[in-house]
Amino acid sequence: MHNVTLIEGDGIGPEICRSLLEVSKAMNLDINFEKVNAGKVAFEQFGELIPQNVYDSIEKNKVAIKGPVTTPIGEGFRSVNVYLRKKYDLYANIRPVISFPKIETPFKNVDITVFRENTEDLYAGIEEISEDGNTAKSIKIITREKSERIAKKAFEFAKANKKEKVTVVTKANIMKYSDGLFLDVAREVSKNYKEIELEEVLIDNMCMQLVSNPSKYQVILTENLYGDILSDLCAGLTGGLGLVPGANVGDDIALFESVHGSAPDIANKGIANPTALLLSFCMLLDYIDLRDDAEKLRSSIKKTLLDKNNFTKDLGGNLTTQMYTEKIIENLG
Numbered sequence: 001m002h003n004v005t006l007i008e009g010d011g012i013g014p015e016i017c018r019s020l021l022e023v024s025k026a027m028n029l030d031i032n033f034e035k036v037n038a039g040k041v042a043f044e045q046f047g048e049l050i051p052q053n054v055y056d057s058i059e060k061n062k063v064a065i066k067g068p069v070t071t072p073i074g075e076g077f078r079s080v081n082v083y084l085r086k087k088y089d090l091y092a093n094i095r096p097v098i099s100f101p102k103i104e105t106p107f108k109n110v111d112i113t114v115f116r117e118n119t120e121d122l123y124a125g126i127e128e129i130s131e132d133g134n135t136a137k138s139i140k141i142i143t144r145e146k147s148e149r150i151a152k153k154a155f156e157f158a159k160a161n162k163k164e165k166v167t168v169v170t171k172a173n174i175m176k177y178s179d180g181l182f183l184d185v186a187r188e189v190s191k192n193y194k195e196i197e198l199e200e201v202l203i204d205n206m207c208m209q210l211v212s213n214p215s216k217y218q219v220i221l222t223e224n225l226y227g228d229i230l231s232d233l234c235a236g237l238t239g240g241l242g243l244v245p246g247a248n249v250g251d252d253i254a255l256f257e258s259v260h261g262s263a264p265d266i267a268n269k270g271i272a273n274p275t276a277l278l279l280s281f282c283m284l285l286d287y288i289d290l291r292d293d294a295e296k297l298r299s300s301i302k303k304t305l306l307d308k309n310n311f312t313k314d315l316g317g318n319l320t321t322q323m324y325t326e327k328i329i330e331n332l333g
C-alpha cells in the first residue's frame with residue numbers, strides 16, 4: 001500500500017481533487033490518500049497557512065499531491081507553494097506540455113518538457129524596501145550547485161527519453177554573472193551528454209520562438225522565474241492551463257500539482273478542468289513505479305480528449321467536472 005499526502009487547497013482545488021479521488025477509486029489503486037490542508041482553508045480552521053500535520057504527513061509519506069492554493073498578494077506569508085518547495089528542497093519543477101490532436105490551437109505536435117530550477121533566483125524571497133517606501137530591491141540568487149543539479153535532471157530526462165536537444169534559456173547577455181553562471185553550468189553539464197545538443201536561447205527570443213514554432217523544442221532548462229512564465233506560455237500553446245501537469249521533485253520527497261492556480265473566477269461552479277491534476281497524478285504514479293497504471297490513465301485522458309463532446313468549458317465544450325470525470329472513468333477500459 002502506498003501512502004500519499006493529499007492537499008486539496010482552495011478555489012477549484014477541492015473540485016478537481018474530488019475528480020482525482022473518484023478516478024483513483026475506479027482504478028482500484030493500492031493507494032491510501034492521507035488528507036491534510038494548507039492555505040486559506042487551513043488558516044480559517046487552524047489559524048495557520050501550513051499546519052503541523054501537513055509537514056508531518058509529507059515527511060512520513062514522502063509523496064504528495066496538491067490542489068492549488070491561493071497566494072495572498074503584497075504582505076505576510078510569501079506563498080505556501082514556494083515555501084513547501086524550498087523547505088523540502090524540491091529543486092526540480094518538471095512540466096510536460098503536450099498537444100492533444102482535437103483541441104484547437106494554432107499549433108500541432110507540441111511536446112515540450114520544462115525543467116525549472118525551483119528553489120532560488122528571484123524567488124529566493126530576498127527583498128527589501130527603503131524607509132521612505134520609494135525604493136524596493138529584490139535579489140537574484142544563482143548558485144553553481146543548484147544550477148548543476150537541475151541541469152543534470154534535464155539532461156538525464158533527455159537521455160532517458162531519447163531527446164536530441166536541451167534548450168537552455170537565460171538572459172545571460174544582460175545578467176552576466178547570475179544568468180551567466182546558470183549558462184556556464186549548463187554548458188559544463190552538457191559535456192557529459194555528447195549525444196544531446198545544448199541549444200542556447202535568450203528568454204525574450206524564446207517567447208517569440210515558442211509562439212512561432214513550438215515543435216522545434218523538446219526540453220527547456222531554465223531558472224525559476226523564466227520557468228514559471230514559460231510554462232504558462234507553453235500551456236497556452238496546447239489549449240490552456242487546465243491541461244498542464246507538474247512535479248516538484250527533490251532527492252527524497254516529491255510533490256505533484258497542476259501548473260494552474262486556484263482559479264477563483266470559476267471556483268464552486270463545477271466547471272474546472274481536472275485534466276492537469278489527473279496528469280500530475282500520472283507523474284506521481286510513474287514516480288512510485290505504478291507505471292502501467294500511469295499509462296492506463298494517460299491513455300484514458302487522450303482517448304477522452306479525442307471527442308470534442310467531452311470537452312470542459314475551458315476547451316470550448318459543455319461538460320462539467322463531474323461529467324468529464326465520468327468519461328475518464330468510462331474510458332479506462
Ligand code: NAI
Binds near residue numbers: 012067069
Ligand atoms: P490561475 O491559474 O488560477 O487562473 C488563470 C486562468 O486560467 C483563469 O481564467 C482560470 O479560470 C483558468 N484556469 C486555471 N485552471 C483551470 C482549470 N483547471 N480549468 C479551467 N480553467 C482554469 O491563475 P491566477 O488567477 O493568476 O491565480 C489565482 C491564484 O492561484 C493566485 O492566488 C495565485 O497565487 C495562485 N496560484 C497557485 C498555484 C499553486 O497552488 N500551485 C500556481 C499558480 C497560481
